[in-house]
Amino acid sequence: MNQDLKKKVEELIPNLAKVRRDLHKHPESGWTEFRTASMAIKKMQQLGYTITMGEKAVCREAMMGVPSADALKAHMERAIAQGADPELVAKMEGGMTGFWADMDFGGEGPFLAVRFDMDCNDVTECADADHRPNVEGFASVNKGAMHACGHDGHVAIGLALAEVVASMRDQFKGKIRFIFQPAEEGVRGAMPMEKAGAVVGVDEIFGMHIGFQANNIGKVICGTKNFLATTKADITFTGVPAHAGNAPEEGKNALLSAATALLNMHAIPRSGKGDTRITVGKLNGGEGRNVIPPKAVLVLETRGITSALDEYMFGEVRRIAKAAAEMWGCGYSIDIKGGTKSGESDLEVAKVVAEEARDMGCFKEVIEEQNFGASEDYSHFMSTVQAAGGKGTYVQVGSTLRAGHHNSHFDFDEQTLANALELMSRCVYRTLAK
Numbered sequence: 386m387n388q389d390l391k392k393k394v395e396e397l398i399p400n401l402a403k404v405r406r407d408l409h410k411h412p413e414s415g416w417t418e419f420r421t422a423s424m425a426i427k428k429m430q431q432l433g434y435t436i437t438m439g440e441k442a443v444c445r446e447a448m449m450g451v452p453s454a455d456a457l458k459a460h461m462e463r464a465i466a467q468g469a470d471p472e473l474v475a476k477m478e479g480g481m482t483g484f485w486a487d488m489d490f491g492g493e494g495p496f497l498a499v500r501f502d503m504d505c506n507d508v509t510e511c512a513d514a515d516h517r518p519n520v521e522g523f524a525s526v527n528k529g530a531m532h533a534c535g536h537d538g539h540v541a542i543g544l545a546l547a548e549v550v551a552s553m554r555d556q557f558k559g560k561i562r563f564i565f566q567p568a569e570e571g572v573r574g575a576m577p578m579e580k581a582g583a584v585v586g587v588d589e590i591f592g593m594h595i596g597f598q599a600n601n602i603g604k605v606i607c608g609t610k611n612f613l614a615t616t617k618a619d620i621t622f623t624g625v626p627a628h629a630g631n632a633p634e635e636g637k638n639a640l641l642s643a644a645t646a647l648l649n650m651h652a653i654p655r656s657g658k659g660d661t662r663i664t665v666g667k668l669n670g671g672e673g674r675n676v677i678p679p680k681a682v683l684v685l686e687t688r689g690i691t692s693a694l695d696e697y698m699f700g701e702v703r704r705i706a707k708a709a710a711e712m713w714g715c716g717y718s719i720d721i722k723g724g725t726k727s728g729e730s731d732l733e734v735a736k737v738v739a740e741e742a743r744d745m746g747c748f749k750e751v752i753e754e755q756n757f758g759a760s761e762d763y764s765h766f767m768s769t770v771q772a773a774g775g776k777g778t779y780v781q782v783g784s785t786l787r788a789g790h791h792n793s794h795f796d797f798d799e800q801t802l803a804n805a806l807e808l809m810s811r812c813v814y815r816t817l818a819k
Contacts, residue, residue, distance in 0.1 A: 386744070386811065387556075387814055387818075389553055389556070390553065390814050393548075393549045393810075394549060394803075394807050394810050397545045397548060397549065398803045398806065400545070401541050401542070401545055401799070401802040401803060401806065402799045402802060404540075404544060404545075405537050405538050405540075405802060406521075406523035406537075407523075408421060408424075408532065408537035408540055408541065409518060409523050409524075409532045409537040410518075410523045410524065410525060410526055411467050411526065412505030412506075412525050412527055412530040412531055412532045413460065413464070413503075413505060413527070413530065414504055414505050414506070414507055414530055414570070415450065415504045415567055415568030415569070415570055415573055415574065416452060416457070416480030416482060416567055416568050416574075417452060417457065417460035417464075417482070417504075418482040418503045418567045419460060419461050419465075419469050419474045419477055419482060420463075420467050420468065420469040421482075422473070422477060422482045422483070422503060422565060422567070423464065423473040423474055423477075425503070425540060425543075425544060425565050426438065426470075426473055426484060427470060427473070428544050428547070428548075429563065432547055432548055433488065433554075434487060434488050434547065434551070434563070435486065435487045435488070435489075436484055436486050437484060437486075437487070438473075438476060438481070438483075438484035439476045439477060440481060441581065442481065442483050442485060442578060442581050442583065443481040443482075443483045443567075443578055443581055444577045444578075445479065445481070445577075447576050447577040447580045448480065448481075448573070448577045449571075449573045449577075449617075449721055449722055449723050449724070450571055450573045450722040450723055451479075451480045457479065457480050461474050461478070463527070480567075482503070482567040483564075483565065483578045483583075484565055485498075485562050485563060485564045485583055486562070486563045487560065487561070487562050487563075488550065488551065488554065488560065488561050489560045490557040490559055490560065490561075492558035492559065492819070493558065493559070494557070494559020494817060494819075495588040495589055495816060495817065496560045496561075496562070496586050496587050496589075497559065497560070497561045497562070497587070497588065497590070497591070497813065497816050497817055498561070498562040498563075498564055498583075498584055498587045498589070498590040498591070498766070498770070499543070499546065499561070499563055499564070499591045499592075499809065499813070500563075500565075500566055500590065500591070500592045500763055500766055501536075501540055501543035501563070501564070501565055501566070502536045502539055502565075502566045502567075502569035502762070502763075503536060503539075503540055503565055503566065503567055503569075504567055504568055504570055505525075505530050505531055505532045505533070505534075505536060505537070505570075506530070506532070506533040506534055506570055506791050507529060507570075508529075508530070508531040508533045508792075508793050509528070509529055510524050510525040510531040510533075510793055513794070516787075516796070517787070517796050518796060531795075532795075533790065533791050533792060533795040534570070534790045534795070535594065535595035535784075535790070535795075535797055536569065538797065538799075538802055538805075539593070539594070539595065540565070541802060542802060542805050542806050542809065543563060543565065546563075546806060546809050547563055549806070549810045549813075550810075550817075556814075556819060557814075557817040557818060557819065558817060558818075558819050559817050561813065562587065564578065564584075564766070566578060566762065566763075568762075569761070569762045569763075571617060571722065571723040572615060572617065572723045572724055572725040572760055572762040573617075573722070573724075575725055575762040575765035575766050576725065576765055578766075579765060579769050583766065584766050584769050584770050587770050587773075587775055588770075588775045588776070589734065589770070589775055589777060589816060590770045590775065590776075590777035591777065591778060591779075591780065591809065591812060591813075592761075592763035592766070592777070592780070593779070593780040593782060593805060593809060594761070594779070594782070595781075595782055595797055595801050596781070596782075596783070596786050596790065596797055596801070597781050597790060598755060598757070599752075599781040599783035600783065600785075600786065601783050602784055602785045602798050602800060602801060602804070603748055603749035603783060604748065604749070604752070604783035605738075605742045605750070605751055605752070605780065605781065605782055605804075605808070606752045606754075606755045606780065606783075607730075607736070607738035607739040607742060607751065607778065607780055608729075608732055608734070608735025608736075608738070608739075608753055608755070608778045608779070608780075609729070609730050609755060609756075609757045609778070609779040609780075609781065610730060610754055610755070610756055611690060611727075611729060611756045611757050611758060612726075612727050612728045612757050612759075612760060612761055612779075613662070613688040613689060613727060613757070613759060613760045614688065614689050614690075614691060614692040614694070614696075614725065614760070614764075615686055615687065615688045615689075615695060615723075615724055615725060615760040616687050616698075616699045616723075616724040617685075617686045617721070617722040617723035618685060618686070618699070618702070618719055618720060618722055619683065619685075619720045619722055620643075620646065620682065620685065620702075620706050620717060620718070620720075621680065621682050621717065621720070622639040622640075622642040622643045622646070622680065622681045622682075622706075622709070622710055622715050622716070622717045623679065623680055623715055623716040623717065624636065624638055624639035624640075624642065624677065624678060624679045624681075624716075625637040625677070625679060625714075626672065626676050626677055626678075626679040627676070628675065628677075629674070629675045629676060633677055636677025636679075637677070637714040638677050638678055638713055639670060639678050639681040639713075639715050640671050640678035640681045641678075641713050642709045642710050642712070642713040642715040642717070643668055643681035643682070644668070645709040645712060645713065646683060646705050646709035647665045647668060647683060649705045650663055650685070650701070650702055650705050651663060653698060653701045653702075653705070656694055658691075658694060659689065659690035659691055659694050660689070660690040660694075661687070661688065661694050661697070661698050662686075662687065662688035662698075663685065663686070663687050663688075663698055664685060664686055665684070666684050666685060666686070667682075668681065668682070668683055668684075669681065669682045669684075685702070687699045687702060688760060690727060691727045692727045692768075694727075695724075695727070706719065725760055725762045725764055725765040726764055726765045726768040726769075727764060727768065728764035728765075728767050728771070730754065730767070730777060730778035730779050731777060731778060732753065732754055734777060734778040735753050735754055735778045736753055737815060738780055738808070738812055739751050741808060741811040741812055741815065742808055744811075745804070745807060745808065745811070747804055748783065750783075757779075761779070763779055764779070767779065780808070780809075782801055782804055782808060784797040784798045784800075785797070785798045
């Protein structure tokens, strides 16, 4: 390991938990990461990075599942009250909290991107007396919001990695881009940033996650394959209300349209070309027992082992929704709430990560590649880079977890922060060193 790199990593390790805990205490959900982004932008500017933010970093037309204007305003005001820079927050109006930060080292070299997600979960943190964030005073102060997936740690690692890189800029060639992504939960943030140009020209991209399948501190997964493509949507059926006893023939039953659609969506033929999924997770409808239901909403998702298979599944969803509405004389509308591509890491890049992980000595189990079997918004960035001839990988850095991801008792071993910072620093150095 390069001695300058080793010294800088060791210097930054004590501050990692402090940054992570500050973020954990002030969680912000998708498209509302005003404080988190403000803090990160200021740090990156101090380190000498060039910032791209606002409408230049997030394509407004591609944003999905954005909170209402009133909700965004309230989140902006809360962020400022909790220490966000008002001028930076104003530039993120409309929920455009994503940004990227560039540093050009000059010379012939690769264009490397590293991505870190910023958002939290819509989860109320547990109030148990032995929950470490409660014991040590860094539990969420924002009602109904919690970093229950580790993204607070991701941002802390990303900022520390940026400091390592900036301190060694004279030893690098090429260019690096740090992508700080909003709205990973619900897979809503990557596509709007990609549409704005986040990965144009990128030769190689790294993404990482604390824990998940790497479920103990001594384990690391260096490459991930079989990310599931997914589409998230709400389908609203609109009918006509009527008195259920006196004049039922005058009504158009939206709830029956939704129920017909639900049953038939779950009967979509599976494909011999690979795995597919569909789940209608919620059905809301009706007004009362004596009123023909004028409105019903299905909340659903499709998934596929490839983007083409997810498109097949959601194409069938569209066809069935149309037919179910027509069958009961109702109208319908589809609101896309999120979605991302399928993908898999390049084994060549994963092997490089594995070599560095083995050399560190702290990982007892180094896995070069593993099936993911779920969806992650990072795969949209990686697939886009790969389609343009680049390469990438997704690393899962092991942590012993107090509870599973998205659980109100979630917490991770903070030694993971140091392990992840060193591993990512080694990988960046190996990619960009002169």
